[in-house]
Amino acid sequence: MDIYGAIFSPYCARVALTARFKGIKLNFKPTPGGGYKSPEYLKLNPLGKVPALKDGKTVIYESGVIVEYLEAKKKKKPVVPKKAKAAAEARMIAAVIGEYVHGAVGKLFPLMGPNPDKAALTAVFADIDKYLDIAEQVIAAKPFAAGAKFTIADIYALPALQFASLFMPVFGVAKPLGARKKLNAYMTKAKKHKVMGSVMKDMDDSFKAWQKSRAG
Numbered sequence: 001m002d003i004y005g006a007i008f009s010p011y012c013a014r015v016a017l018t019a020r021f022k023g024i025k026l027n028f029k030p031t032p033g034g035g036y037k038s039p040e041y042l043k044l045n046p047l048g049k050v051p052a053l054k055d056g057k058t059v060i061y062e063s064g065v066i067v068e069y070l071e072a073k074k075k076k077k078p079v080v081p082k083k084a085k086a087a088a089e090a091r092m093i094a095a096v097i098g099e100y101v102h103g104a105v106g107k108l109f110p111l112m113g114p115n116p117d118k119a120a121l122t123a124v125f126a127d128i129d130k131y132l133d134i135a136e137q138v139i140a141a142k143p144f145a146a147g148a149k150f151t152i153a154d155i156y157a158l159p160a161l162q163f164a165s166l167f168m169p170v171f172g173v174a175k176p177l178g179a180r181k182k183l184n185a186y187m188t189k190a191k192k193h194k195v196m197g198s199v200m201k202d203m204d205d206s207f208k209a210w211q212k213s214r215a216g
């Protein structure tokens with residue numbers, strides 16, 4: 001299967017993490033036509049966003065939809081717990097970190113550059129802190145995000161936390177997760193996990209390449 005996008009994007013990393021956990025081979029490809037909004041790519045994903053997945057003639061976009069597609073396609077090694085309560089608990093952690101923490105971190109993008117609006121930056125950092133505090137409350141980190149097993153919670157949490165760890169230093173934040181014990185323990189353990197560690201490293205390399213390309 002081919003995936004369009006770059007793995008430093010947490011949306012793309014969700015898909016990569018799901019595929020690697022399940023043993024599905026994915027090839028990362030640049031968007032055709034030279035950009036997310038090229039006519040060639042808009043034919044694949046009319047939203048002009050990455051990722052998009054190509055499985056033979058089937059094209060799927062929206063990371064959450066792709067994750068569910070891979071889950072349905074390869075039922076071995078499920079990422080969604082079977083029991084309703086456990087599934088909901090894993091999905092709540094996924095939502096807090098994948099949507100709210102990452103949603104706040106993503107608001108830093110328009111503030112990149114030499115003279116960012118200081119008041120806007122302060123507001124965004126306050127939001128990030130608020131959601132990281134909630135993440136610290138809800139993550140199990142035992143050692144996985146929802147407990148003893150790798151689940152959909154990790155698929156959303158790990159890429160979002162790794163992205164925050166890579167991106168916030170651009171704004172001078174040396175320790176994005178601060179002194180939050182569970183979040184830090186989670187990331188330390190994840191780094192040693194074969195699949196999670198490989199995604200963290202690839203996000204790191206891809207982020208550095210993106211920074212280099214921006215520097216010209």
Ligand SMILES: N[C@@H](CCC(=O)N[C@@H](CS)C(=O)NCC(=O)O)C(=O)O
Pocket residue numbers: 009010011036048049050051061062063064
């Ligand atoms: N809801 C989408 C969000 C994907 C997304 O926002 N991707 C970013 C890259 S990190 C993107 O393509 N941004 C370009 C744009 O929004 O124009 C998903 O889950 O796949």
